[in-house]
Amino acid sequence: MAASERDRQLEVVEICAGAGGQTLGLERAGFRHRIAVELDENAARTLCRNLQDVLGYSEEEAKKAVAVGDVADPETWNPAEYKGVDLLAGGVPCPPFSIAGKQLGANDERDLFAWAIELCGDIQPKALLLENVRGLSANRFTAYRQHVLDRLHEYGYIGDWKLLHANEFGVSQLRPRFVLVALKREYAEYFDWPTPHEEEPPTVGELLADLMAGNGWEKDQVDAWVKQASDIAPTIVGGSKKHGGADLGPTRAKRAWADLGVDAMGVANDAPKKGWRAPEGVPGPKLTTAMVARIQGWHDFEPPVGVSPSTGGEFRWKFHGRKTSIYRQIGNAFPPPVAKALGVAIRKAIHQEGERRTLVENTDRVLDPVYKLLRGLDRPLTVDQIIEKLAKQGTVLEQPEVERRLNHLSHDFALTMTTRSNGAIAYSLGEFKAFIGQDDHQRHDLFTQLRAKIS
Structure with missing residues (x-):
């Protein structure tokens, strides 16, 4: 590669950008944002403000770089203007794949993963980066993932999935994220997944000691709390507009927080004052949004080149909106150090x-052999025929496993069942149900109906 090309700052288009967790990480990795698209107005304002205050964009550059609205709506932005960009990145909505949800996958109006793959095919970036929840790695979605890799292969990309844990990259939190990276063949030959850090991240107590002491709470009380908060945090759960407010997660997570001396039933406006003591039955103080942001990896002692750090050597990402909105922006973000x-x-x-x-x-790896077999045929097969054909290809599956995979397929693909004269049911695979930009897809009506609850 020529020196001039190597010296050029790389550019990124980011979809579903949120409040900028991935934005900050990618900027610190050497990318400049051509555009970041975000549905939530508060998150978009947060992003625009910090592009200026933290990342050194001019006011005009920041406004041009942030588009507010439905990323799949052509009135929000024009993807054709960004053909050939270096990187297409995003954290598309998690609820379609979340274990905590119904795992509707392609049938969820918030599912934009398949659409993002088609977007990649249209604008042909050098690389693609998409992150989502751990649930997408489950057996339930093997055919979905297989379809994604096959489709990327058709567009000229080599793709791979990997489960990354935030605590392996300096974040004081158990936060697994399932990541897809795909590159054009000439670049894929040079890609290696990042190596986890050798050192352990600080405990919650070590990380937040100064913030806990920042409103007058006595040193002996802070020290006792730091000693109890001697592990990293469970996954921060931002939630959605459909469910919940600003608390730190479901029952299991709340128990983990209690073990750390944290009251997870809400988020505080301020750190504990002088004389504060936990009421009976309460494990300790609540966290503030600033504390949650630090646990998410948003604190940063190494500003980007050319940006002056604020007092004390740390710059702070400032969030727009009320407490619940701010908490949701933080909790739904991709940790900047991992990005x-x-x-x-x-x-x-x-x-x-x-x-x-x-x-x-x-892309030749077979994640779901039943999907691969049916996709390559134009005639239906019974379960016995599927087992027989897979065995000839060297894959041995028992009847319950084949039936389970067929059941999973039926959620995300049109699966036609034909009853033969002997009573056996034969299966054939139809179209992918996911939204990929179709004008007549159910996603449009559902999105319009639920617009105020989608985040």
Whole structure:
């Protein structure tokens, strides 16, 4: 690669950008945002403000770089203007795949994963980065993931999935994220997943000691709390507009917080004052949004090049909106340190740095053999025929496993069942149910009806 090309600052288009967790990480990895698209107005205002205050954009550049609205609505932005951008990135909505939800996948009006794959095919970036919840890695979605990899292969990309844990990249939180990275073949040969840090992240107590003491709480009380908060945090749950307010998660998470001496039943406006003592039955103080942001990895002692740090060497990402909105923005974000690690790895691949490796065609890996078999045929097969054909290909599946996979397929694909004269049911695979931009898809009506509750 020519030196001039290597010196050029890489550009990114980010969809479903939220309040900027991934934005900050990618900027620190050396990417500049051509545009960031976000549905929530408060999050978009947060993003626009911090592009200026933290990342050094001019007011005009920041306004141009943030688009507010439905990312799939052509009136919000024009993807055709960004063809050939270096990176397409985003954290598309999690509820379609969340274990805490109904896992509706392609039938959820918030599902934009398949649409993002088609967007990648349209604008042809050098690389694609999409992150989501751990639930997408479950067996329930093997065919969905297989479809994604196959589709990317058709568009000229080598894609791969990996489950990354935020605590392995310096974040004081158990936060698994399922990440898809895909690159054009000439860059994929240079991509390696980022290496986890050797050192452990600080405990919640170590991380938040100064913030807990910031409103006058006595030193002996703070020290006792720090000693109890001797582990990293459970996953911060931002929730959605459909459910819940600003609290720290479901029952199991609340118990984990209680073990750390944290009251997870809400979020405080301020740190404890002098003389504060936990009421009977309450495990300790509530966290403030500033504390939650720090646990999410938003604190940063290493500003981007050219940006002056604020007093004390730390700059702060400022959030727009009321407490519940701010908490949701923080809790739904991709931790900046993880985004930075991925951004650095992708940047190196685009610059073709490091050792070139022999590619294993990741798209040839069979995640769901039943899906692959039915997708390649134009006639229906019974369960017995599926078992027989897979066995000839070297894959041994028993009847219950085949039936389970067929059941999963029926959620995300049109699965036609035909009863034969002997009573056996034969299956054929139809179209993918997910929204990929169709004008007549049910997503449009559902999105309009539920617009105020979608986040």
